[in-house]
Amino acid sequence: MGFEGIGAAVKRKEDGRFLAGRGNYVDDINRPGQVYAYFKRSDRPHARILRVDTAAAASAPGVVAVYTGADFAADGIGGLPCGWQIHSKDGSPMAEPPHPVLAQGKVRHVGDPVVAVLAETRQQAKDAAELIEIDYEDLPGTASVLDALKPGAAVVHDEAPGNVCYDWQIGDKAAVDAAFAGAARVVKLDLTNNRLVPNAMEPRAAIGECDIAGNYTLYTTSQNPHVIRLLMGAFVLHIPEHQLRVVAPDVGGGFGSKIYHYAEEALVTWAAGKLKRPVKWTAERSESFMSDAHGRDHVSTAEMALDAEGHFLALKVSTLANMGAYLSTFAPAVPTYLYATLLAGVYKTPVIYAEVKAVFTNTVPVDAYRGAGRPEATFLLERLVDAIAHDTGIDRIELRRRNFIPANAFPYQTPVALQYDSGDYETTLAAALKAADHTGFPARRQAAAAQGKLRGIGISTYLEACGIAPSAVAGALGARAGLYEVANVRVNPTGSVTVFTGTHSHGQGHETTFAQVVAEQLGVPVSQVDVVHGDTARIPFGMGTYGSRSIAVGGSALVKAMDKIIAKGKRIAAHLLEASVDDIEFKDGKFSVAGTDKSKTFGEIALTAYVPHNYPIEELEPGLDETAFYDPKNFTFPGGCHVAEVEIDRETGVVRVVNFTAVDDIGRVINPMIVEGQVHGGVAQGIGQALLEQAGYDDGGQIVSGSFMDYTMPRADNVPNIHVGTESTLCTHNPLGVKGVGEVGAIGSPPAVINAIVNALEAYGVRHLDMPATSQKIWSILQAGAPRMAAE
Amino acid sequence: MYDFTYHRPTSVADAVALLGSDADAKALAGGQTFIPVLKQRLNKPSKVVDLAGLGLAGISLSGNALVIGATTRHAAVAASADVRRAIPGLAALAGGIGDNQVRHRGTIGGSLANNDPAACYPAAVLALGATIVTNKRSIAADDYFQGMFTTALEPGEIITSVSFPLPVEKSAYAKFNQPASRFALVGVFVAKGPAGVRVAVTGAGQNGVFRQKAMEAALAASWSPDAVAGIKTSAADLNSDIHGSAEYRAHLITVMAKRAIAAAG
């Protein structure tokens, strides 16, 4: 065994089964006697349901049951809850209209489920669904926040007149106004953040089951099974927790979209209870496009007040955030506490004011998607900084340096609630510029020009916040759940270790990283550590995986539980070695008496704990099994610098990212190979957002990019080789010093790419460009703007 | 998909009989278009007649024609030494269709029967003046393509092969991908051979593949990218969608034509 502890590039333990096709995903699970659910969904953006006739479907071959919204109403089932409550400027709570499991009265977006058909086979369920007759009265619909706010716009929910969910603010408006009044200069930028479809490789799926005693099991594609148990059990179906088991086995990617509690989960569980037969549903890809929560979709205005030297004096931001047709589980938190609190970024802007209006439209609900609020904040800020450089003539890099929070200023209190614990933005910037050979860029630009290509370089110096915490603060801000994490460490009698974690791995490699943390701390080889997640019946509790929280919060809980194991082990060792507990040291998997060669291995202590023949039984329980709940003191704050270099084909407008460098400060690195993979994936998604992806709706709310034929996912040839570097400062408030790496790639990269494109197009007088920078968009710019170069 | 009966005849005559027996019988070749259509329940065939057993796959080179059997896969066309030598532009075109999986299932006959307005093969077939051979007749390319998803094929008629006249002096295809599907947003095939100098455009036209005759005339006079650089295509009859306006497509026709001519040498 080579070194396998913290910092080792251990190969991922889980990949063996994934590569061999032996993963165990929800759709791989089949329960005896199961029936199949198929959802008849709305094909209209907005319509009143006049009549639903399911008689023919109900008597079709193989059909076991047909359910509509009326069945849920009759059962007294309210609907899907929202996990976060925001209050508006005036103190009033957000509009929180009902979100029925199956539509009642109206459909509000294409994809809204109206009828569920359950049959012996999937085919029969689909056949029967075709016999359902629904009479609709079409209503005008809206897709964009701007349209939904216009006077006279169609109202999505009667509970939200004017389609406003909340009108929220943060920061000191008076101080900001005063700073603007005295500013030497103000730079303003209007920008949008494009709506994205998450598109996890594995579509969502769920199987509900109920035994004769009323014990339920739900197998579901979830990032957080305990949260689903809490939300669905307590708030939707009223099933007590001891009678509801939620299992999220192998999950093939989530990116946020599998955090939320969805209607299909509630339906299969509820129906399983009615029928006493397992009920299975697996989404088809086209259903995923219209029912998985989408991401982003902001329209914003940003203004920075500056002094004569380009120092940032005050920032004012106004954002309209699209919520879609219903509030998804954490939707209200995304454009508020995960967005506006990030608007200081890496800069010492002394005062900031932001207002955010959340708006209902006739579109798929929008919620957290890889980065969740931070990509929106970062895009706004890093585009604004480049616009300031453009308008003032100050070099982009110099402008950033002039405004950086210096490395000696931590802990640093921002004007928008957050307190950063550590960071060193100058170091990540310098390392990234060096790795990207920034000084060699003019030569590369010239070489490209000789080939008829426009070449540009762009940077983004970003900051984000992970591991949303602490619970008390989140609660004060509107969270309806705690945000701690749980680890149970079970040392088996022979010294191998089973870790039960409340976090969930759906591609991140926790089975390896968590095992490495155990190897580091307990000296047990990675092969002797099993990491169990995703089952409420096996794991005490947990909040799951999102917001890059797993290692920062879950890893901390793991360390705390191991601390208890070591403390108990020391007492056992003291007994065996006839020494005082205070003299026992634990190092490299051995308990020894300080200053002597007397020692016991970790395995010997484990065996003694379970075979307590020679044991301090009067004062110590047998066994070696400890649990810790860890509630973090603060967020963690990864940051860094991304550098993108692009080339534009002048004839076609096609943009290619030719170089990409990411230097991130993610705190302590547990597994550098996994870190690289996480950054690669995130950057690929960021390039996708910047160049290719757009969840398209027409004005009335019809989906115009409802499949991969029209929705452009980035592919391997859209993504260059990515140079990944890390420059770490340690998190000061968690035991591992870790910050989190799951989202940095998707947060830092989009503005770097757009800044590079704007740089490439500088001769065309381009100051800003919204995403995605499609070839057609670039071509229009090239057509319209006579290049200054040509005249020279 | 809906239920259907599956048939795998071993002769063209049997296949034609099966297809003729029922108005809702449909032929299946590589399934790259047809199977997704079935999965989405957009078609409800009574019988699916698989053409794979008819022995129609294969490439043969005679003195004055390159003949490609209808069920020849795109990958086979791309890899064929005969095709690469005789009509390099055709081999390159086949090698750029879809992805590896699609190229190892999709067939030339299926592509031509389907006549997707964004498909690649129609551009080559039209530009090279090929002949579509069916179970009952030969159809000149100029007569075969009749608009989006519409061809001269009659119900139940089976393409058996495609014959490309030789010698082809110059051939090349330049494709601008629709970014999501990677079909042709605009594809231009240029050729100089027995059918003369021809420029065929796919992806752009509202009525499917078409010839750009102004470019043909210019190239007949002088075969060079510069000859077509100033020739614009009217946007009036071109497609417009979220990936490209008619004007953008019109512009790309000229760019792709120039690139194809440069590639053809």
Ligand SMILES: Cc1cc2nc3c(=O)[nH]c(=O)nc-3n(C[C@H](O)[C@H](O)[C@H](O)COP(=O)(O)OP(=O)(O)OC[C@H]3O[C@@H](n4cnc5c(N)ncnc54)[C@H](O)[C@@H]3O)c2cc1C
């Ligand atoms: C992801 C993807 C990407 C693609 N990209 C491209 C691309 O870039 N360029 C491109 O040109 N194409 C592309 N295609 C289409 C591909 O080339 C298919 O091969 C083609 O559309 C149909 O050929 P097939 O053999 O699969 O036919 P099938 O799907 O089996 O059949 C298509 C139709 O033709 C009929 N048919 C088939 N063979 C015959 C015959 N011999 N006689 C009469 N009728 C027949 C069938 O009845 C059916 O109606 C792509 C497809 C996919 C799935």
